[in-house]
Amino acid sequence: MRYLNYRILLRKEPESGYTTVTVPMLPGCVTYGETIxxxxxxxxxAIELSIEDLQEKGEDIPTEEGLLEYILTIEAHA
Structure with a gap:
């Protein structure tokens, strides 16, 4: 069995209290939950279903291997 790692981004939605989740390596893979x-x-x-769908279509499964992440801070002039 092969294990794959995926980065997920969670965003708290102030109006509904839900957390929106995106998976940058799997475009269109978006979900939510009431708690973290x-x-x-x-x-x-959602990731498991996305991978299953890609496999059924015979498409490559994107992975986080070799990915570098860096957060830039930019001064915004209003």
């Missing part, structure tokens, strides 16, 4: 733990569980399921 719920959102993470939903993200795992």
């Amino acid at each position: 733990d719920d959102a993470i569980t939903m993200a795992r399921e």
